[in-house]
Amino acid sequence: MPKIKLTIDGKPVEVEAGTTLLQAAETVGIQIPHYCYHPGLKLAGNCRMCLVEAEKMPKPLASCVAPVQEGMVVKTNTDNVISLRRSVMEFLLINHPLDCPTCDQAGECRLQDYYMQYDKIPSRFHEEKVHKDKMIDLGAGVMLDQERCIACTRCIRVCQEVAGVDELCLSNRGDHVTITTFPGKELSNPYAGNTVDVCPVGALTSKEFRFKKRVWFLESTSSVCPGCSRGCNITVQHQESKVYRLLPRLNSEVNSYWMCDEGRYGFDSVNDHRVLRARINEEGVSEEAGHEDALVELASLLRETSLSEIAVVGHASETCETLENLQQFAKNSLKSRYFFYSRFDPPHPYSDNILMTADKNANQKGVDQLGFKPLSDLKSAVGVLVLRDLTGQEMELLDRLQIPVLAFFAVNESPLCTKAKIVLPIPSYAEQEGHFINVQGKKQKIVPAFEPRGESRLVTEWLNDLKDLLESAGQKKKIAC
Amino acid sequence: MIEFSTQTKKKLEECLTHYPTRQAALLPTLWLAQEEFGTVTLEVMEYVAGLLDISPAHVYSVATFYTMFHLKPVGKYHLQVCRTLSCALMGGERILDHLKKRLGIEEGEVTPNGKFSLCAVECLASCGTAPAMMINEKYYENLDVQKVEKILDELK
Secondary structure (H helix, E strand, C coil): CCEEEEEECCEEEEEECCCEHHHHHHHCCCCCCCCCCCCCCCCCCCCCCCEEEECCCCCCEECCCCECCCCCEEECCCHHHHHHHHHHHHHHHHCCCCCHHHCCCCCCCHHHHHHHHHHCCCCCCCCCCCCCCCCEEEECCEEECHHHCCCCCHHHHHHHHHHCCCCEEEECCHHHCEEEECCCCCCCCCCCHHHHHHCCCCCEEECCCCCCCCHHHCEEEEEECCCCCCCCEEEEEEECCEEEEEEECCECCCCECCCCHHHHCCCHHHHCCECCCEEEEECCEEEEECHHHHHHHHHHHHHCCCHHHEEEEEECCCCHHHHHHHHHHHHHHHCCCCEEEECCCCCCCCCCCCCCCCCCCCCHHHHHHCCCEEHHHCCCCCEEEEECCCCHHHHHHHHHHCCCEEEEEECECCCHHHHCCEEEECCCHHHCCEEEECCCCCEEEECCCCCCCCCCCCHHHHHHHHHHHHHHHHHHHHHHC | CCCCCHHHHHHHHHHHCCCCCCHHHHHHHHHHHHHHHCCCCHHHHHHHHHHHCCCHHHHHHHHHHCCCCCCCCCCCEEEEEECCHHHHHCCHHHHHHHHHHHHCCCCCCECCCCCEEEEEECCCCCHHHCCCEEECCEEECCCCHHHHHHHHHHCC
């Protein structure tokens, strides 16, 4: 591609032909305010917030759609440009309800940000504002407030270009323009949550997240969605060991700017139904226990059996590191060569050619690379140590072969919690560091958002202590001899 | 289920030959639909969307953008009074007020017998003969209250 040279605010810029002025400015760190432009969507050029001046051009240019030209001299912060932005802001705010105190977008709203940056004058509009419908449930967990909408059409484009469906549209025109679905129809695509992300104002908010937390209280941690083998890059937003929402994070090779709703709302398993204390199950009675008691009990259970005949069962949704540790423990401490894995296998997994894969496990490639075998291959063992969960079929298999579950490393409540002799709590993906290998073979890192909840400990920690207990017992035996 | 008559279907086929894609023929198809069904209801929009292989949402967007598509039923005689500058200067507002009183309806309403409906519209491009109004497809120009009375009397 030929290169084009131009000047933006006195800075020389060299970019490929076809680049827009807004993108060219970003390459030298000049941010041009905008609403309708989104780097992941087609250009609309309707909000007029990105107007800039260029020498020899009779009128200001919308920098989001204007391509660079050789020798152009662009100015993005002249008095005239600033007054244009102020005018655009004034128009956008004429019918805006100014309900920031009750608006969920407050704190991440471009109307607020740009008002403080470019406008900062009281409204001159004293007439009655146009009133429209509020609190409309569009479907798919998206709420619409028509009065806050600035008609940038980002949400329409997300539905068209990401989900490939034409479900949203603008109806009417002028100051009566509103975003809507076809009357009587609901927003129903599996990527609808992205409309909330791209909405630059408070028009579209998430039914799941709204009114739960002011955004400025939330901490953000980069992570990877464990919902399927795509491994969309995400930001976990949380406070006090509770996840409030997941947002997609840009990775042009995996998920671009998007994620599916299944993944987006799939963080219940972090917040709810958690196993947070160790348990010892004896003859149908389940008792909570401190981690030392549980480990001592487990070690003595293990010693009663032939260690090398014990099978370990990893999980296709655990990190490579956890699986490796489990494997090393089996090899070195148990001297066992039985490493199997379980996986989440919902009966009718939804998948498409966009992001969602039919494999609802984050790390199938990881278990494959480490040489774990499917649990259905298990023929015999004196007992199993199970990570994460088992399917109903796999539990039946263990029953049929009369193999006891000696230990269950649990994130969430499961029938295994009563079946296993010892239950040890482990952290969810939001509380540990590690890697998942996605369907494309990319190894992606997850970072802990907060400390392991309750008394849960990393699998590595449990196994190291268990190893020490087994070894010290072994030594005692030797001494006794 | 609604459906175009054979005659309208023929018109549509002919119309489609003027456009590069089926989607491009949306406006003329909506006109045909309005001619045939009188009102562009949601059912009509979905039918048109099916004919042209586009989404109902897109049809809804277009049909609500243009004010000359009737989303609600109008009277046998649809009175459209110009309210833009030239007509306003020449007494267009008085014409509108008189019509409201005479027919006993407000803008956007239909008389109980379904004969007349009234609305104010933007420039009819008839500034030279202001004030002007359209009744269905026909222009009435250089209006005054007496003229309007006479026109209404003649409409059966």
